[in-house]
């Protein structure tokens with residue numbers, strides 16, 4: 001994996017500001033990406049755009065984090081990639097296939113998994129039944145995928161007969177991630193996986209995300225815990241008012257004085273570890 005994208009400019013290494021300033025350059029960097037979104041305009045209410053010319057890409061094997069202030073449109077971007085919000089302008093592509101506004105069941109079959117922030121388990125079902133629900137389209141694959149998921153989350157097999165409603169928030173998050181992994185996705189979309197969890201479970205979630213990625217799944221993660229997210233990400237996007245404000249490697253975003261001043265400072269109170 002390259003540590004930082006190259007801009008093709010004859011000058012010195014691009015700064016985050018330069019990358020953010022040129023959508024054409026971003027489009028060039030996105031060539032050959034596993035997932036790419038170009039010029040997305042989307043929203044919930046007619047006439048009100050939440051995403052406003054938003055660009056994004058994810059390369060094979062990457063973990064990419066999306067951070068930004070409250071209401072910036074981070075979750076909306078994730079939902080739009082997963083076809084849950086109608087796209088008004090722009091496109092979403094998966095390995096070059098146009099999947100703009102494709103329905104969720106088609107995206108799941110194409111190898112996209114999505115874990116919403118809330119209500120992401122069936123509380124009245126056991127852990128095992130939740131995992132079965134994740135693969136109801138391919139029930140013959142259950143045993144193989146269950147073994148894979150249990151390897152990543154041993155707790156899920158140890159407590160497989162426990163109802164999801166009886167689990168802690170962190171344990172439920174593991175069930176939700178495990179369920180999405182049952183269909184063997186190539187890319188996993190995670191909406192604020194550490195939200196509302198104790199610091200110990202937050203750490204656990206980030207460690208699991210790394211492990212999922214190491215097992216061959218590319219990951220797109222929206223996070224409030226911006227610093228921790230950038231620590232584990234190959235690249236990050238800072239969204240502000242539905243647009244890309246900055247994009248660069250996680251490490252460089254974390255150390256960029258403007259990003260720190262404008263975003264990481266104001267996000268510091270969101271339960272993250274310093």
Ligand SMILES: Nc1ncnc2c1ncn2[C@@H]1O[C@H](COP(=O)(O)OP(=O)(O)OP(=O)(O)O)[C@@H](O)[C@H]1O
Nearest residue numbers: 044045050068069070071072073074075076077224
């Ligand atoms: N179902 C909805 N109907 C109408 N507006 C919505 C809906 N969901 C979100 N919004 C609005 O869209 C904007 C972006 O919300 P979104 O949840 O994408 O932000 P976010 O960056 O993920 O913020 P947060 O970190 O607070 O979750 C906000 O102004 C929000 O009020």
